[in-house]
Amino acid sequence: VGDGYKKYFKLEIYEDDGTIICARERTEVIQEEIDLCGYFVIVTSRQMTAEEALELYKSRDVSEKLFRGDKSYLGNRSLRVQSDEAANAKIFVEFVALIVRSRMYVLLKDEMEKLDKKPNYMTVPAAVRELEKIELVRQTDGKYRMDHAVTAIQKIILKAFDMDADQIQDKAVGLSRLLEKYAEEGK
Numbered sequence: 001v002g003d004g005y006k007k008y009f010k011l012e013i014y015e016d017d018g019t020i021i022c023a024r025e026r027t028e029v030i031q032e033e034i035d036l037c038g039y040f041v042i043v044t045s046r047q048m049t050a051e052e053a054l055e056l057y058k059s060r061d062v063s064e065k066l067f068r069g070d071k072s073y074l075g076n077r078s079l080r081v082q083s084d085e086a087a088n089a090k091i092f093v094e095f096v097a098l099i100v101r102s103r104m105y106v107l108l109k110d111e112m113e114k115l116d117k118k119p120n121y122m123t124v125p126a127a128v129r130e131l132e133k134i135e136l137v138r139q140t141d142g143k144y145r146m147d148h149a150v151t152a153i154q155k156i157i158l159k160a161f162d163m164d165a166d167q168i169q170d171k172a173v174g175l176s177r178l179l180e181k182y183a184e185e186g187k
Helices: 003-007 027-036 050-072 084-114 124-131 152-160 165-186
Strands: 009-013 020-025 136-138 144-146
Touching (some): 003 009, 084 152, 124 152, 144 165, 152 165
Antiparallel strands (some): 136 144
């Protein structure tokens, strides 16, 4: 038996051959170790609650995974750009995307806490996939209209962003008019 166990157990050993007769837990030592488990410190320059700090810390993990994914999956170990400006631009776009993604995450999480159940479509990737289904289609009369009405799930997601189906419809009408205008100017 190694010395590491002696800290946590009182061993009674048979002196003749070194056989362990009994091992009693040192409960107070073990409890002290357990009490230290899971504690960490987050130092911030902003006043916030422990819950807010923890949530901010957890969201950082997503950023780190994105940049790691960029290096691993997108081949960014070598940026494959022709200039420092292009490398800076690529990293800047990723940074802006992280800001947008982080804001979406917070808004979706806050809205999900208001719901009775925890739907799986309130994650950033699932919400983006769902909202991508809202699209304009050019009709036979040359006007662009929404292909389908906004679904109940899309309405819940939009609510997280302080939007509703009427706003989406208004935007669709505005885009349709703009596209008509460009089509007329192009003739």
